[in-house]
Amino acid sequence: MSIVPDTKDWTWVLEKPCPECGFDASTVVSEDLSGLIHENTTAWFSALDDPEAGVRPSPEVWSPLEYACHVRDVHLVFGERVRRMLEEDNPQFPNWDQDVTAIEERYAEQDPAQVSNELVEMAGEVAMRYAGVHGRQWERPGRRSNGSVFTVASIGRYHLHDVVHHLNDIGQA
Numbered sequence: 001m002s003i004v005p006d007t008k009d010w011t012w013v014l015e016k017p018c019p020e021c022g023f024d025a026s027t028v029v030s031e032d033l034s035g036l037i038h039e040n041t042t043a044w045f046s047a048l049d050d051p052e053a054g055v056r057p058s059p060e061v062w063s064p065l066e067y068a069c070h071v072r073d074v075h076l077v078f079g080e081r082v083r084r085m086l087e088e089d090n091p092q093f094p095n096w097d098q099d100v101t102a103i104e105e106r107y108a109e110q111d112p113a114q115v116s117n118e119l120v121e122m123a124g125e126v127a128m129r130y131a132g133v134h135g136r137q138w139e140r141p142g143r144r145s146n147g148s149v150f151t152v153a154s155i156g157r158y159h160l161h162d163v164v165h166h167l168n169d170i171g172q173a
Helices: 010-014 030-049 064-087 098-104 112-131 135-139 152-169
Strands: 141-143 149-151
Touching (some): 030 064, 149 152
Antiparallel strands (some): 141 149
16 A cells, blocks of 8 residues: 555644644744754654664555655755745745655665755754844745745744654654
């Protein structure tokens, strides 16, 4: 059995706590995003050090390795989106199909040690981007291809939910 694509619109997590992972975006202070991204990254080390990191708990659920690859790529995608929001006026982001990326990039076959290093690198880059945001820059807008409008602050909280939620998915919350 293969993974069932996630087609839900998760933007509601900006308005109410996530019942699955407990994350509450309303409690996140924008200026804390950088540190919270760094903090989240350290929890992935033990998951990727596990010799069973590449084993799926069931055929339709990603392994910790696959989730870590996804989180690495989430940092990359959100880093680019925030960069565009800071440099362009109201950019529209191309659609990103995480399930297609997982297949094309062969998440299940990647080396956990390399993924760990890349996850730290991508998290560090996006954390530095958030750390460089000041004042009214937090309110600069951008749009997803489905029309959802974000500010730098709200996309940061949405981004943080994604990586926190996936730690919950692998039992590391």
